[in-house]
Amino acid sequence: MARIKIGDRDVLIVVDIQNDFCPGGSLSVPNGHEVVPVINRLAKQFPHVVLTQDWHPPDHLSFASAHPGKKPYDIIAVDYGQQILWPDHCVQATHGAEFHKDLHVPHAALVLRKGIHRAIDSYSTFYENDRKTPTGLVGYLRERGFARVFLAGLALDFCVRYSAEDAKREGFGVAVIEDACRGIDVDGSMGAARKSLEGLGVVRVDPEALA
Ligand code: VGL
Ligand code: ZN
Numbered sequence: 373m374a375r376i377k378i379g380d381r382d383v384l385i386v387v388d389i390q391n392d393f394c395p396g397g398s399l400s401v402p403n404g405h406e407v408v409p410v411i412n413r414l415a416k417q418f419p420h421v422v423l424t425q426d427w428h429p430p431d432h433l434s435f436a437s438a439h440p441g442k443k444p445y446d447i448i449a450v451d452y453g454q455q456i457l458w459p460d461h462c463v464q465a466t467h468g469a470e471f472h473k474d475l476h477v478p479h480a481a482l483v484l485r486k487g488i489h490r491a492i493d494s495y496s497t498f499y500e501n502d503r504k505t506p507t508g509l510v511g512y513l514r515e516r517g518f519a520r521v522f523l524a525g526l527a528l529d530f531c532v533r534y535s536a537e538d539a540k541r542e543g544f545g546v547a548v549i550e551d552a553c554r555g556i557d558v559d560g561s562m563g564a565a566r567k568s569l570e571g572l573g574v575v576r577v578d579p580e581a582l583a
Contacts, residue, residue, distance in 0.1 A: 375583045383518040384418040386411055387525030387532050388426050389475045392461040392468035399461035401526045401554045408474045410552045410579060411524050415477040417582050423477060424497045426462035427469060427485035434493040435460045445558055452502035455493060484509050496534035510542050520545035524552035529561035536574045547575040
């Protein structure tokens with residue numbers, strides 16, 4: 373296996389390792405907690421780490437509870453296209469929005485919060501689902517001089533996928549560390565994610581390949 377040498381122009385983005393996405397949480401990703409020790413180890417190999425946090429106001433448009441008569445996983449039309457409705461999750465300043473208690477990445481330099489606008493969901497950590505509202509992360513990464521983005525976290529078929537796609541479009545080298553990700557898998561979303569990432573030339577790497 374080819375080794376990838378991690379250096380100063382590489383950044384690890386750890387996506388949404390929050391209680392609500394782990395078993396017992398309101399939008400739990402099957403076996404989501406399993407990535408925590410993997411990410412803790414991985415992060416030690418990266419001098420630069422960013423953590424992201426899904427961070428919604430209580431009446432967020434992506435919540436089924438905000439749409440009378442609708443239930444989680446229904447799909448509705450909104451201004452920017454289709455929106456899957458989710459159980460209430462990652463509400464700002466609640467236990468569900470906190471990082472998993474065992475996540476240990478003390479040297480992470482930035483915590484980027486997304487999904488903060490009531491009327492726009494945000495899967496990607498770079499652009500919200502209207503595809504034009506920026507989170508500011510592109511500017512941060514450019515100003516810090518990073519060239520390659522490595523992604524790990526939850527959920528592979530939503531936030532990791534869309535973040536990888538946007539990073540690629542923005543001209544960064546992108547690798548997804550799949551062993552450090554888990555997916556939700558609604559309506560074939562895992563297959564769709566793998567196909568899309570492959571089509572864009574996003575590299576899949578094993579944690580063991582990093583040096
Ligand atoms: C996510 C669904 C809704 C994710 C966030 O982090 O993948 N998925 N909000
Ligand atoms: Zn969300």
